[in-house]
Amino acid sequence: MDKFSYSVSFFLVLHVLCAGAFDVSPIPFRKGFTNLFGESNIVRAADDRSVQLHLNQFTGTFDFIYNLYAGSGFKSSDLYNHGFFSAKIKLPSDYTAGIVVAFYTTNGDIFRKNHDELDFEFLGNIRGKAWRFQTNMYGNGSTDRGREERYYLWFDPSKEFHRYSILWTTNKIIFYIDNVPIREMIRSEAMGADFPSKPMGLYATIWDGSDWATSGGKYRANYKYAPFVAEFTDLVLHGCTSDPLEEVIDTGCDEKDSQLATADYANITRKQRLAMKRFRSKYVYYSYCYDTVRYPVPPPECEVDPAEMRRYKGNGRLKFDKFHRRTYRRRGETFKAKRYDQNEDDED
Ligand SMILES: *[C@@H]1O[C@H](CO)[C@@H](O)[C@H](O)[C@H]1NC(C)=O
Ligand SMILES: *[C@@H]1O[C@H](CO)[C@@H](O)[C@H](O)[C@H]1NC(C)=O
Numbered sequence: 001m002d003k004f005s006y007s008v009s010f011f012l013v014l015h016v017l018c019a020g021a022f023d024v025s026p027i028p029f030r031k032g033f034t035n036l037f038g039e040s041n042i043v044r045a046a047d048d049r050s051v052q053l054h055l056n057q058f059t060g061t062f063d064f065i066y067n068l069y070a071g072s073g074f075k076s077s078d079l080y081n082h083g084f085f086s087a088k089i090k091l092p093s094d095y096t097a098g099i100v101v102a103f104y105t106t107n108g109d110i111f112r113k114n115h116d117e118l119d120f121e122f123l124g125n126i127r128g129k130a131w132r133f134q135t136n137m138y139g140n141g142s143t144d145r146g147r148e149e150r151y152y153l154w155f156d157p158s159k160e161f162h163r164y165s166i167l168w169t170t171n172k173i174i175f176y177i178d179n180v181p182i183r184e185m186i187r188s189e190a191m192g193a194d195f196p197s198k199p200m201g202l203y204a205t206i207w208d209g210s211d212w213a214t215s216g217g218k219y220r221a222n223y224k225y226a227p228f229v230a231e232f233t234d235l236v237l238h239g240c241t242s243d244p245l246e247e248v249i250d251t252g253c254d255e256k257d258s259q260l261a262t263a264d265y266a267n268i269t270r271k272q273r274l275a276m277k278r279f280r281s282k283y284v285y286y287s288y289c290y291d292t293v294r295y296p297v298p299p300p301e302c303e304v305d306p307a308e309m310r311r312y313k314g315n316g317r318l319k320f321d322k323f324h325r326r327t328y329r330r331r332g333e334t335f336k337a338k339r340y341d342q343n344e345d346d347e348d
Contacts (some may be wrong), residue, residue, distance in 0.1 A: 009110075022179065022265045024086060024167070026234040028075075033235070036203065038072030041227075050233040053206040055092075055099060057223040069221075073205030076237055079107060081253045082260055083239025084163035085202040086176075091131070092228040093123055093158035098210035098221030099124045101230045103164055105200040110244055114141035116196030118166050118173060121208070122157065123150075123213040131157050135175050135183050140193035145299065147194075149183060150286035161233060168196060169260050174268065181268050181276045190300030199242040206230050216301075237265070291316025 017210035028048040035042050041054040055071045076085075085105055092099055092285040101122040108115035117138040127130045135215060155162070165176040173196075175183040187195045206228060221228075239260065240253035260266060268276070288314035289302035290297065298304055313319050 004077055007315060016121065022086070022163075022240065023263070024236045024265075026083070027237050032076055032078075032237050033074050034077050036075045036205065036257035038070055041070055041072035042074060044282035045233075047236075050231060053101075053204065053230045053232070055206045055228040056226050063216075069208040071207035073203060073207075075204075076202040078237075078241040079110075079199035079201045079244055080105075080237065080239035081199040082169050082257055083200075083202075084165065084167050084236060084260060084263065085239075086163060086234075086236035087204070088161040088163045088234045089157070089230045090159075090161045090231040091125075091157040092206075092230055095127050095222055095225045096158070096228060097214040097219035098125050098208060098217075099228045100205075100207055100209035100213045102203070102205045102207075104203050105166055105168065105196075106203060107198050107200045107244060109201075111141070111198060114193075116140065116198050116200055118168060118175075118196060118200070120164050120166070124209070125158075126214065126219055126261065134286075137173060137196065138187060138194070139191070139196045140198075142194045145194060147185075147299065148286065150287065151182065151279075151283045152190050152285060153177075154283060161231070163234075165236070167260070167265055168200070169266060170257055172266075174265070176265065179272065180279060181272050182279055184268065184276070187303060188301055194299075199244045201263065202235075202237060204230075204232055209344045210234070263296055271345065286317050287312070287314060 001145040028047060029044055029051050030048050033051075038054075041056060043052040043054065045051065051074065053072045053074070055069070058068045058070060062148035083105075085102065089101070089103065091101055103121060104117060104119040106115060106117040110119065113285060115138065117136070119136040121136070122131065122133045132150060133149050133153060136148045138146070163176070163178050163327040165174075167174040167176070171187040174181050178251070185195075206223050211217045214220075223344075242253060289298050289304060290309060292298075292314045294316065311318055
């Protein structure tokens, strides 16, 4: 099998295995969301189903010339005590080095010292290279115990909309891309309060992360390509709205919790599990579980596989990233997913 048919069959396998959309009903922006920052850079569609977040640069003079990087963001109007948070997203196209698009749940506005958070973060891109992103989890302010995983995407996320989803139930977290589960975390006793437990809202932002995002800051944002536009549509908020400052948090959420636990997106089918395994064996390039420099003893939820361990260096990154050799051809277009050199990509 040559490389071309290999990669095509991978796409087919993922998509056939995970065919069928989730049973979800989108919420109009006005009903579920409010602006977070950069009002003038938030462009809402007339039908209220879609919203664009822009990132621009403004140059002005005071006694000196200054540049302002103006991103934007929105958030859900409510907080949810567990939920399924989802949107179809199209990322900025062309040269997007340094540009971070984040889609995440948090309660950091309220719990500054002990917040909970679940993240998708897209790390900008250099035209022609494979897009990269990371997921993370924090609970009760465990910011000194990051649980990052970083991956390549198996498609160009700036070409079409794809659905990105975060499921958070009482006992598990699943990150999805379209219908492919890419990461699952099951709550365990040992995790303690590191598993998110307080109501969170959904956030989406675009901002300039030049200092670290793309190859550890080697490739910075270039405003020749501005405005950078991330588009969101068919937003989904399923869960029990909850005010974390109320004395009693949980009343009324039990029924919603059981709805969440039995929804189609809470049940990874055998085929989806196979697709997750394939995704993870090919597209993860950093895992905190194999970062022995940071965690001489891996966090309790890590199932360290000795065979897998050999693939990683001590810093949790793949020793030899075979991704750089693969050539993708889609719609008659060829791009080489080049290797991101380890040295130029030290992000920590
Ligand atoms: C969460 O963090 C707070 C503040 O650091 C701490 O007092 C509390 O004990 C923690 N909760 C749990 C369940 O560990
Ligand atoms: C999960 O999905 C499988 C396959 O579709 C099905 O057989 C099973 O009954 C489902 N389980 C739950 C709890 O919904």
